[in-house]
Amino acid sequence: MGLPVRAALLREVGGPFVIDDVELDAPREGELRVRVAASGICHTDLTYRAGAGRFPLPAVLGHEGAGVVEAVGEGVTGFQPGDAVVLSYFSCRGCRTCAGGHFPYCERGYAGNFSGSRPDGSFPMRWRGEPVRSSFFHQSSFATHVLAHQHNAVKVDASVPLERIAPLGCGFQTGAGAVLEAFRLQRGQQLAVFGAGSVGLAAIMAARVAGASRI
Structure with missing residues (x-):
């Protein structure tokens, strides 16, 4: 049992x-x-x-x-x-x-x-x-x-x-991974995020960590 x-x-x-x-x-x-x-x-x-x-x-x-x-x-x-x-x-x-x-x-x-x-x-x-x-x-x-x-x-x-x-385990790594691993955003670059659900917010936070000049 x-x-x-x-x-x-x-x-x-x-x-x-x-x-x-x-x-x-x-x-x-x-x-x-x-x-x-x-x-x-x-x-x-x-x-x-x-x-x-x-x-x-x-x-x-x-x-x-x-x-x-x-x-x-x-x-x-x-x-x-x-x-x-x-x-x-x-x-x-x-x-x-x-x-x-x-x-x-x-x-x-x-x-x-x-x-x-x-x-x-x-x-x-x-x-x-x-x-x-x-x-x-x-x-x-x-x-x-x-x-x-x-x-x-x-x-x-x-x-x-x-x-x-x-x-x-999913939503945050999806958004952050897109920015840090797929896009490989560099310091000073700009990023547009369409939609601010958990995935979009994770992307925004990752872009800030990566040093985006404008989000």
């Missing part, structure tokens, strides 16, 4: 998130069990709720989680129970694309982020004895506890309020 946890279940396309009890597997090789302290709600979650991603249901979504490691599976290095972590997207770190440092374009990225299961096809969550589609971005952070992979967890200072940094 798995660990009883609470999760926000999506049972039908466009339906409400319903809080219910689910069972969570023990962490397998390379996995961490994380007690979720906070989770952002990204537009991608709402898009998949609306059916655009054709994610199988019932499901547990959420991919901007932050929390505390409670247990680790075999082969985990660099993490131990009690560590504060921010969760992001999965990458295998073993394919040709990952070897080139392009983790967002991992050749196993779909299986690890969008299939509704672990990359090997197994399901970490069950509801009323039946599999629940989860492992969304290999986390499904709309739950009290999740299984994440060590490759999509980042250790953070335990003194930092986790509810403030949960969105770093």
Whole structure:
């Protein structure tokens, strides 16, 4: 029997998130069990709720989680129970694309982020004895506890309020990454940002850090 946890279940396309009890597997090789302290709600979650991603249901979504490691599976290095972590997207770190440092374009990225299961096809969550589609971005952070992979967890200072940094896992890194990694904005350059949601605001903050002369 798995660990009883609470999760926000999506049972039908466009339906409400319903809080219910689910069972969570023990962490397998390379996995961490994380007690979720906070989770952002990204537009991608709402898009998949609306059916655009054709994610199988019932499901547990959420991919901007932050929390505390409670247990680790075999082969985990660099993490131990009690560590504060921010969760992001999965990458295998073993394919040709990952070897080139392009983790967002991992050749196993779909299986690890969008299939509704672990990359090997197994399901970490069950509801009323039946599999629940989860492992969304290999986390499904709309739950009290999740299984994440060590490759999509980042250790953070335990003194930092986790509810403030949960969105770093997607929205903030998207906006800041566009400016610092894709555009590679240089000091003195100018930047126009259209839209001031979390992604746009992250881009603005990154541009300020980079020394933009005008935003």
